[in-house]
Amino acid sequence: xxxxxxxxxxxxxxxxxxxxxxxxxxxxxxxxxxxxxxxxxxxxxxxxxxxxxxxxxxxxxxxxxxxxxxxxxxxxxxxxxxxxxxxxxxxxxxxxxxxxxxxxxxxxxxxxxxxxxxxxxxxxxxxxxxxxxxxxxxxxxxxxxxxxxxxxxxxxxxxxxxxxxxxxxxxxxxxxxxxxxxxxxxxxxxxxxxxxxxxxxxxxxxxxxxxxxxxxxxxxxxxxxxxxxxxxxxxxxxxxxxxxxxxxxxxxxxxxxxxxxxxxxxxxxxxxxxxxxxxxxxxxxxxxxxxxxxxxxxxxxxxxxxxxxxxxxxxxxxxxxxxxxxxxxxxxxxxxxxxxxxxxxxxxxxxxxxxxxxxxxxxxxxxxxxxxxxxxxxxxxxxxx
Amino acid sequence: xxxxxxxxxxxxxxxxxxxxxxxxxxxxxxxxxxxxxxxxxxxxxxxxxxxxxxxxxxxxxxxxxxxxxxxxxxxxxxxxxxxxxxxxxxxxxxxxxxxxxxxxxxxxxxxxxxxxxxxxxxxxxxxxxxxxxxxxxxxxxxxxxxxxxxxxxxxxxxxxxxxxxxxxxxxxxxxxxxxxxxxxxxxxxxxxxxxxxxxxxxxxxxxxxxxxxxxxxxxxxxxxxxxxxxxx
Numbered sequence: 001x002x003x004x005x006x007x008x009x010x011x012x013x014x015x016x017x018x019x020x021x022x023x024x025x026x027x028x029x030x031x032x033x034x035x036x037x038x039x040x041x042x043x044x045x046x047x048x049x050x051x052x053x054x055x056x057x058x059x060x061x062x063x064x065x066x067x068x069x070x071x072x073x074x075x076x077x078x079x080x081x082x083x084x085x086x087x088x089x090x091x092x093x094x095x096x097x098x099x100x101x102x103x104x105x106x107x108x109x110x111x112x113x114x115x116x117x118x119x120x121x122x123x124x125x126x127x128x129x130x131x132x133x134x135x136x137x138x139x140x141x142x143x144x145x146x147x148x149x150x151x152x153x154x155x156x157x158x159x160x161x162x163x164x165x166x167x168x169x170x171x172x173x174x175x176x177x178x179x180x181x182x183x184x185x186x187x188x189x190x191x192x193x194x195x196x197x198x199x200x201x202x203x204x205x206x207x208x209x210x211x212x213x214x215x216x217x218x219x220x221x222x223x224x225x226x227x228x229x230x231x232x233x234x235x236x237x238x239x240x241x242x243x244x245x246x247x248x249x250x251x252x253x254x255x256x257x258x259x260x261x262x263x264x265x266x267x268x269x270x271x272x273x274x275x276x277x278x279x280x281x282x283x284x285x286x287x288x289x290x291x292x293x294x295x296x297x298x299x300x301x302x303x304x305x306x307x308x309x310x311x312x313x314x315x316x317x318x319x320x321x322x323x324x325x326x327x328x329x330x331x332x333x334x335x336x337x338x339x340x341x342x343x344x345x346x347x348x349x350x351x352x353x354x355x356x357x358x359x360x361x362x363x364x365x366x367x368x369x370x371x372x373x374x375x376x377x378x379x380x381x382x383x384x385x
Numbered sequence: 386x387x388x389x390x391x392x393x394x395x396x397x398x399x400x401x402x403x404x405x406x407x408x409x410x411x412x413x414x415x416x417x418x419x420x421x422x423x424x425x426x427x428x429x430x431x432x433x434x435x436x437x438x439x440x441x442x443x444x445x446x447x448x449x450x451x452x453x454x455x456x457x458x459x460x461x462x463x464x465x466x467x468x469x470x471x472x473x474x475x476x477x478x479x480x481x482x483x484x485x486x487x488x489x490x491x492x493x494x495x496x497x498x499x500x501x502x503x504x505x506x507x508x509x510x511x512x513x514x515x516x517x518x519x520x521x522x523x524x525x526x527x528x529x530x531x532x533x534x535x536x537x538x539x540x541x542x543x544x545x546x547x548x549x550x551x552x553x554x555x556x557x558x559x560x561x562x563x564x565x566x567x568x569x570x571x572x573x574x575x576x577x578x579x580x581x582x583x584x585x586x587x588x589x590x591x592x593x594x595x596x597x598x599x600x601x602x603x604x605x606x607x608x609x610x611x612x613x614x615x616x617x
Contacts (some may be wrong), residue, residue, distance in 0.1 A: 002499045005492070006485075013487040292483045295444055296544075297472025297500050299465050378444040 007152045007310050010286070013272070018314075021278045025318025025361070026325065028271040029354055032264055035352065039260045044182050044343035051216040052081070055245040056209035056226055057318025059236040063088075065205035066235050074209055075227055079218040084109035085206040087192060088156045093144065100140060100154055101187035103207075104195035106134070113210050116183045116302065123148065123174030131194040133173035137185030148172050154188075160200040168198065182343055210242070215239045268361070276365040279311050283369035290373050291381035304374040311366025312359060319358035323351060391552060391584050392418035392441060397450030397460075399436055399607075410436045411607040414450070420551075423578040423585045425598035435556065435593040436587045441586060442475055442554045443467045455551070472500040476545030476583075480557035482537040484529040490516065491525040491542045497548040515543035519573065534568035542573060546583070553577065555587040559594050571597040 012018055056074065058064035066083075075083045084106055091102035107128050111117055119127075119135065127133045134154070136146060146152060155167040170190060178185050196203060213222050223239040230237045240248070283290070290303055327346045334344040394417070399410040411432045418424060418441075428434050439445035439451060443459055444467075452460040458476035459470060476497075484493045491512050498508040516522050519539040529537055538558060545553055555574065575597050577583045587598060595601045603610050 006488075006499075009485075009487040009492075288483065289485055292479075292485070293496070294468065295442070295471065295477050296497050297468050297470075299468045301465070379439055 003306050003309075004015075007306050007313065010306075011310050011313055012198045017282070018280065021275055021314060022318040022321065024271050024274045025315060026322040026363075028267045029319045029322025029358070030325045030329070031322075032354060032357065033323045033346055033350060034329055035194055035260050035263055036325065036350045037330045037344060039256060040345070040347070040350060042256055042345045044184065050116075050242060052213045053242040054213065054219060054223060054239055056211065056225075056237050057207075057245075059227075059238045060140075062208055064235070065207060065236065066209065068204045068206050070209060070230070070235075070237075071206065073229065074211055074226060076314050077222065077229070079213050079215070079222040081212040081214045082109060082113050083209060083211040084113040085192070086110070087195060087205075087207040087211050088158070089154075089190060089195065090156045091154045091188070093152065093154060096155075096157060100144075102134075102154060102156075102190060103187065104192040106192050107189070110189065110210075116179045117176045117185075118179050119174050119176045119293055127173035129381075130171060131191050132168075132170055132172050134170035134188050134189040134190050135174045138175055138177045138187055139186040141172075143186075144364045146172055148175065151156070153292070159195075161198055162200050163198075168195075170174050177232065179227055181345065181347075184343060188259065214341050224298075271365060272361065275311075275314065275361065276368065279307075279314075279365050279369045280372075283307060283373055287376065287381050290376050291378045294376065294378050300374045300376075304370045307370035307373050308363065308366040311369070312362030315358045315362035315365065319354060319361070323354045388416045389420045391422070391455055392416075393419045393451075393453045393485065394440075395451040395453075397440065397452060399433075399445075400448040405427045407551065409607065411447075414609075416602075416609065418584060418586060420584055421578070421582055423575065423597070423599045424587070425595035425601040426586065426604055427589045427590065427595055427601055428591070428604035431606075433607045434604055437604065438554055438556055438586070438588050442477060443471050472497065472548070474552055475549050476548070476550040476553045478538070478541050478545050478553060478555040478558045480560040482529070482534070482541045482561075484537055484540055484544075486529055489526050489528050490521060490532070490543075493529070493540055494543045494547050496544060501548065511547055512543075515547040516540075518546065519543045533566075534562050535569060537575070538562060538566075538570050542570070542577075545579060546581075551584060553583050553585045555585065557589055558587060559589070559591060564593075567591075567594065 056066070056070070065087075071083055071085055074080060076251060083204055087104040089102040089104050091100045092098050093100050107124075111119070111124070123135075127135045134152070140146070144152075150172045153167050153169050153173060157166070160166050161168065168190075176185060176189075177183075192206075211222075213219055219241055223241075226239045227237050293303060294300065323346075330344055330346045337344055395415055397414040398412045399414075401410065409614055414437075423607070426434050426437065436445065440447055443462070446467075447460050450460070451458060454470075454474065462470060484490075485496070488496075489524045491509075494512045494515050495508055498511060501508075503511070513522065513525070516525055519542050521536060521543065524532060524540075526537060527536075528568065532540070538561075553574070558574070559570050562570060571594055574585055574587065578585050578599070587594070587600075589595055
């Protein structure tokens with residue numbers, strides 16, 4: 001603690017250099033925070049996937065429907081616990097740009113397969129009874145300021161009503177939440193039965209099946225059994241874990257992981273060189289002062305620690321500002337992008353990771369100058385000066 | 386003044402290796418410094434003055450021979466033990482003051498006290514006393530860049546005495562100062578020797594500075610010689 005004042009004075013002795021170095025680190029952690037949050041948002045579907053949840057879709061594409069009869073056939077198979085199904089409704093409110101992701105489901109079985117969705121019992125009962133009711137996610141409700149009892153017209157850009165038109169009127173019967181902050185609540189659910197009876201074409205078909213197995217160890221066996229059972233039929237299936245299904249969906253955008261790794265790595269590598277070079281120069285110009293400290297009786301190991309602490313402080317100073325800046329950006333963007341990226345959250349995991357990287361940056365950039373300070377010979381230093 | 390030896394050098398040799406060549410600075414050097422001495426060491430450049438000062442200050446170690454301080458061998462101490470020994474026993478005064486440019490006078494003087502277990506208030510009290518001793522109480526908050534050479538050297542003296550060491554080592558302490566300021570600094574060293582009993586060894590080129598010492602030794606080519614021999 002006694003050395004802290006000395007470390008602080010060394011760190012702040014050249015204000016412009018301190019500002020520029022801190023700014024470089026600030027930029028690196030700003031990028032890190034923002035990009036890692038983006039990756040986390042894109043991967044949240046994968047992260048939140050249940051171990052024992054499988055998705056069965058048409059072998060060609062998930063846009064091809066499956067016969068409704070598959071629900072009971074799959075339910076009867078060994079190792080299957082619960083089965084539900086979903087149809088993509090699409091959906092937008094008033095303007096096509098105002099998207100409301102909506103799926104037509106069987107209420108009871110859907111919520112038993114997705115136990116992470118939490119609905120007040122009274123709201124659930126109302127929705128179950130009301131065929132033209134809609135259960136909306138908390139995020140959608142907040143984004144549109146919808147409340148229970150509201151009548152909302154939703155249009156589909158895929159389906160038409162038997163009576164003509166592409167707009168269905170729904171009553172908001174309930175709002176579901178997630179049992180975890182990362183659970184996606186950015187979509188809405190309508191009754192499959194009502195949807196199926198009122199839509200103009202494609203009756204008695206479903207978009208895909210979702211099932212849970214009795215044990216995650218049976219996933220592969222059950223997947224294989226389902227696909228073999230429907231092989232050579234008109235609608236062959238492709239069964240995968242929910243995690244693989246979500247990942248495949250994300251991978252359509254591109255190899256996000258590789259892009260993010262590339263950007264973060266390049267930013268860090270550049271900053272590492274800048275900060276490392278600054279630290280080496282800073283210590284080099286202090287050769288005489290380090291020799292004086294050693295002459296006065298400061299042990300080499302103590303000076304070594306002082307240099308390392310100084311470089312770590314520098315990394316934390318810029319890093320914390322950077323991650324703070326990223327937090328503000330994410331907070332601002334989260335509101336704007338709630339519909340497309342509902343889980344844009346700079347959470348504790350990213351913050352913790354950033355803290356580790358700040359420490360690593362501080363140690364890497366400080367180790368070389370700290371070693372040269374440790375090894376500095378007093379006589380040689382004074383003869384140089 | 387006591388006649389007890391504070392420093393004793395027995396058969397000390399110091400060799401430097403430069404490439405394939407080995408250069409001998411001292412061979413078989415013997416000397417002693419009594420407690421309470423104010424010794425001036427004079428000699429031409431390359432005579433080994435600074436090397437001797439480094440050995441006495443424990444910042445360098447002899448190639449062979451023994452160096453004892455107050456009866457304890459210091460030539461066989463580790464680097465860490467020597468650092469502690471320097472902190473406890475030696476005050477250093479350099480030609481170019483060597484103050485930390487980012488610290489004010491008081492904080493510069495406080496540096497050796499950071500190596501002690503004194504509390505912050507005790508340290509402040511000792512710093513104030515040391516600055517008063519050198520007549521710079523009113524300059525405590527001034528940065529080195531805001532002070533003259535003489536004032537900076539007085540801060541350096543305050544830093545050297547703040548932890549009350551037995552022994553002061555001065556390397557050309559007036560080499561960078563004008564005559565009048567040099568005399569003030571030398572009077573201060575004299576006072577530290579006569580009134581506070583500090584043992585002082587001062588390396589100097591300046592015969593006028595050497596006059597302030599209680600006695601002078603002359604070094605030439607690694608050997609102590611008489612003053613007349615140095616002039617030949």
